[in-house]
Amino acid sequence: MTNPQTQSLLLIAGGGTGGHLYSGLAVAEDWCARGGEVLFVGTNYGLEKNLVPHYGYKLETVPVSKLKGSSVVVRLKTLVLLPLALVKSLWIMARYRPTAVLGIGGYASGPMVVAGWICRVPTAIVDQNAIPGLTNRWLGKIAKKVFLAFDVAGSYFKKEKVRITGNPVLRSRLPAMLGHDESGRDNPRIVPTEYPEITLLVCGGSQGAHALNESVMQAFGLISKKFPGLKIIHQAGPTDEALVRKTYAEMKINAEVCAFIHDLENYYAKANLVIARSGAGTLTDLSNWGLASILVPYPFAADDHQRANARIFVDAGAALLLEQKNSTPEKLAEMIASLLKDTTRLExxxxxxxxxxxxxxxxxxxxxxxxxxxxxxxxxI
Structure with missing residues (x-):
């Protein structure tokens, strides 16, 4: 069976971060393109609260929060709410009667995939990282299929369940959909070149990254005179946006600063080098667009999974790794300058x-x- 029209509803559970949510949106896009329908289930505080309706999908929510890495009070509250979350999940199953349940990571995926399993509906999970999240490791025991972005994550699940698919991405974020060639670079006949020769893109994730912002700004201050044609595009996050814009202006650096960039694909097409965290969504985009990068993993990510993600790209020769504890402006400036001077290496x-x-x-x-x-x-199915 290759078309979901006769049993059309796919329930996608999870979210919280862009890395989780965008993979779910990509699956939803493909499912709907074949005639099916999609229901998202998440929380009322994650990114899904705004992004899911923005993409035209219905969102139900369940009362759930995190267990790992939180305070004792938050964990106790989460444990108390878990039965309620499961009851709400079972109610959602009874009301919508989905064809299948797909967990994409994030707190809401837990009770929803369990509810699907209880209701004897086929369940599966997607994990976008080199080290699967705690929720997905639990759910992998009951899910029928486990879709992974990286081969190394397969060791956490039974071999017969694992499918290495890569990390799902929206079609609009793929180079071929925007009139670019296979290398990801611009086709000047379709997309006009409007930026200077050297363009650096800085992405601190969907919420920005204060430590990364500070280090990057100071590093650019050290090298800006050596590269007069330098253009900076900086996703700074809502908290740091004003500070980052003001600092670049004071240093007279040509920079475009945004709290959050919704159309990152248009900036990937212009970039020569990317400086970023190593979340799953960012790495997926870097690979699809064929971009060199300096990766500064978020050191407090669960199970240090961002470092494990980055290591895959570093070992493949696609990126340089800079630990946040070693991310001095001087060190970062040295790495940036060395790459900008060596176009062969960048390529x-x-x-x-x-x-x-x-x-x-x-x-x-x-x-x-x-x-x-x-x-x-x-x-x-």
Whole structure:
């Protein structure tokens, strides 16, 4: 079966961060393109609260929060709310009767995938990182299929459940959909070149990153005179946006500063080098667009998964790694300058990133969701 029209509703549970949510939106896009419908289930405080309606999907919420890495009070509150979250999830299952349940990571995916399993509906999960999240590691025990972005994450799950699909990405964020060639660079006949020759893109994730912002600004101050044609595009986050814009203005650096960039694909097309955290969504984009990068992993990410993500790109020759504890302005400036002076190295790093790309990940996930699930008491699709 390759078309969901007769049993159309896919329930996608989870979110919280852009890395989780955008992969779910990409799967939803492919599922709906085949005639199906999608319902998202998340929380009332994560990114899904605004992004899911923005993309035209219905959102239900469940009362759940995090257990790992939170205070004792928050963990106790979460434990108290878990039964209520499961009851709400079972109510959602009864009301909407989905064809399948797909967990994409994040707190809401836990009770919702469990509810799907209880209701004997086929369940699956997507994990976008080199080290799977705690919720997904638990859910992998009951899910029928586990879709992974990286091979190394397969060791956390039973081999027969694992499918290496890559991280699903929205079609609008792929180079081919925007009139770019396979290298990800501009086709000047379709997209006009409007930026200077050297463009650096700084991405601190969907919420920005204060420590990264501080280090990057000072580093650019050290090298700006050596590269007079330098253009900075900086996603600073809502908290630091005003400070970052003011600092660049005082240093007379040509910079475009945004709290959050919704159309990052238009900036990837212009960038020569990217400085970023190493969340799953960012790395997916870097590989699809074939971009060299300096990665500064968020040191407090669960299980240090950003460092593990970055290591895959570094080992492939696609990126340089800079630990936040070592991220002095001087060190970062040295790394940036060395790459900007060596265009051959920049190009080879971009090509290495491109080899990690899996632009058809969303299609592969939906193909698997539409194929019969393994027998074991749960009905197939």
């Amino acid at each position: 080879s790093m971009g090509q290495a990133a491109r080899l990690l790309s899996r632009p058809d990940a969303a299609k592969l996930v939906v193909d698997q969701l539409l194929s019969p699930f393994e027998k074991g008491g749960h009905r197939g």
